[in-house]
Amino acid sequence: MKRDFLRLWDLRTEEISYLIERAIQLKQGVDSQKCPLIGRSVGLLFEKPSTRTRVSFEVGVYQLGGQAVYMTPSEIQLGRGESIPDTARVLSRYLDAIVIRTFQHQRLQEFAQHSQVPVINGLSDLHHPCQVLADLMTIVEQKGGLEGVRVAYIGDGNNVANSLLEAAGRMGFTLTLACPEGYEPSAEVLDEVREGSGEIMILRDPREAAARADVLYTDVWVSMGQEAEAEKKRERFRAYQLNSALLGCAKTDAIVMHCLPAHRGEEITDDVIDGPQSVVFDQAENRLHAQKALLEWLLGG
Ligand code: CP
Ligand code: NVA
Numbered sequence: 001m002k003r004d005f006l007r008l009w010d011l012r013t014e015e016i017s018y019l020i021e022r023a024i025q026l027k028q029g030v031d032s033q034k035c036p037l038i039g040r041s042v043g044l045l046f047e048k049p050s051t052r053t054r055v056s057f058e059v060g061v062y063q064l065g066g067q068a069v070y071m072t073p074s075e076i077q078l079g080r081g082e083s084i085p086d087t088a089r090v091l092s093r094y095l096d097a098i099v100i101r102t103f104q105h106q107r108l109q110e111f112a113q114h115s116q117v118p119v120i121n122g123l124s125d126l127h128h129p130c131q132v133l134a135d136l137m138t139i140v141e142q143k144g145g146l147e148g149v150r151v152a153y154i155g156d157g158n159n160v161a162n163s164l165l166e167a168a169g170r171m172g173f174t175l176t177l178a179c180p181e182g183y184e185p186s187a188e189v190l191d192e193v194r195e196g197s198g199e200i201m202i203l204r205d206p207r208e209a210a211a212r213a214d215v216l217y218t219d220v221w222v223s224m225g226q227e228a229e230a231e232k233k234r235e236r237f238r239a240y241q242l243n244s245a246l247l248g249c250a251k252t253d254a255i256v257m258h259c260l261p262a263h264r265g266e267e268i269t270d271d272v273i274d275g276p277q278s279v280v281f282d283q284a285e286n287r288l289h290a291q292k293a294l295l296e297w298l299l300g301g
Helices: 013-027 052-063 084-094 105-114 129-143 159-171 187-193 206-210 227-236 280-298
Strands: 041-046 067-071 097-101 119-121 150-154 174-178 199-203 215-218 255-258
Touching: 013 129, 013 159, 013 280, 041 052, 041 084, 052 067, 052 097, 052 280, 084 105, 097 105, 105 119, 119 129, 129 159, 129 215, 129 255, 129 280, 150 159, 150 206, 159 174, 159 187, 159 199, 174 206, 187 199, 199 206, 255 280
Parallel strands: 041 067, 041 097, 097 119, 150 174, 150 215, 174 199, 215 255
Antiparallel strands: none
């Protein structure tokens, strides 16, 4: 039976651990001559812009011996009203897997329901699981493991935050999230992850969240599709900037993470993102390795 990867919660703890370890091996060049995707094609259907996700998937598929086919709605009949079920049924006849970046998470679920090949979430308004898979790999590289790690997420309770919560629930680390009132992560996700193994706290005070953190993580205040709320959100989030004062509340060896793209001077300052504690570009690189591990696993290496 095909497996989809629509949210991190779709994977069991041991599956996530396997993918992290395999991604680290692939980064080290293990099995670099193997081409598990030879003769296979992976579709990339993107309804929002992307730098990292698009390029790391295209390059990753190529490195595994396969072919990537990039599509935007305006270039295919989806943009002229062809239904999601019909698009999914047709693309399943050509492709071996499909990565989708979209707005409402339900679009992805509907696509997956009608697709005969694995569907991978390349970001929806609700989740960003490929990002967080690479983030977990980055934390393991930097901190030697996930056990006992304290992650503080400062900012909007958005797609990245929801996926980080699911990661904490599955992998058992501590996640403290500080956000303004009204910008909490999804209540549904919170309910589910509280049954998991991680300790999860939602706070208002960013300094309280950052205290004793091993990892300080932030993301943009205005996600793709929220442009109409930009001014209001910038005002609401002003006290949630990841700057040197906030970094000073964390452990002295804390690392700084951001999924990128960053809005420098808003959610994070230049000195912090460019400083010695920042691992943001290793984190970006790891998208490639983590997604190669995912594709190899989903498509039966
Ligand atoms: N972090 C991330 O998903 O970046 P892109 O929007 O550039 O793909
Ligand atoms: N939360 C951001 C992540 C971008 C990678 C967005 O959805 O725009």
